[in-house]
Amino acid sequence: MTESDKDWLIEHFGPHAMFDEPMCRHTTFRIGGPVDALISVKTEQGIKDLLAWVRMRGHPLMILGAGSNVLVRDGGVRGFVLKLAGDFEAFDLVPRANGSSAMITAGAAVLVRRLGKYALDQGLVGLNFALGIPGTVGGALRMNAGAWGGCMADSTISIKVFDRDGNIASISRDQLRFSYRGLELEKGAIILSGQFELKYGDREALQKEAVRTQKRRRLSQPLSLPSAGSVFRNPPEQKAAGELIDEAGLKGLRVGEAEISTKHANFIVNNGHARASDVLELMTQVQEAVFERFGVNLKPEVTIVGQEAHS
DSSP states (O other), rough: OOHHHHHHHHHHHHHHEEEEEEEEGGGGGOOOOOOEEEEEEOOOHHHHHHHHHHHHOOOEEEEESSTTEEEEETTTTEEEEEEEOGGGOEEEEETTTSEEEEEEEEEEEEHHHHHHHHEEEEESSSSSGGGGGOOOHHHHHTTOOETTEEEGGGGGEEEEETTTOOOOOEEGGGEEETTTEEEEEEETTTEEEEEEEEEEOOHHHHHHHHHHHHHHHHHHOTTTTTOOOOOOOOTSSSHHHHHHHHHHTOOHHHHTTTTOSOOOTEEEEOOOSSHHHHHHHHHHHHHHHHHHHHOOOOBBBBBEEOOOOOE
């Protein structure tokens, strides 16, 4: 990045452009080397300006939500990281005319658990699963996040995106290609918001369900230590990844300060100063051990970005 690049970013984004910013400050793993520049953008026009500029200059651009499903390598990220804020942290509810359902529009930077809590408070069914998910709406849509039998695809009726040409487009439900932990979008598309249709239900029953779900989560997941959530996808027509890792006898296995959680085997936790290289080595050991024992190839659910640190 040149000095003229820095000057342009400072001119257009001021203190919302941070240079050589450690990514460990922006991921739930608390791991990751520096990015050339991290820019918080609060408006659609800001995104449009930034996209046009990085494309003209040929700079790589990565979108980051809450950093909850990301492992950034120790060498950091070359190029720029875009975080949505401001206008993208708002949501709105519109009751349907039939009175039995409502539509919530939520910006991509809204925390999913906040959206889930809002739906719960309104007595709306379908987003209780989101109460324990630490990511943002944009990230949760991109990976079709889910838990406890629910997922984002269940209630999503449309999304708004910036396409790779810098135009705003709305994509309706019948055009959205959701999959297990995925949503197929054209390369370079940026999710701006999502619309969710939910039915009204018994608020008291929903509250009780939420309490039970949160209790299960506290008992079964290592919430007191930094992690990126589930590390591996559940393989189709097999036991869950966590069960396979547990049955392979890998709970508590450590590399450096990265450890397979003794509470949930599909979580790797950071015991203080774990490096990305520690996590990656641990993931490799898990994949090798599970394949040797069960013949199953575990695929990462966590997104791995950045470059190795120079020795």
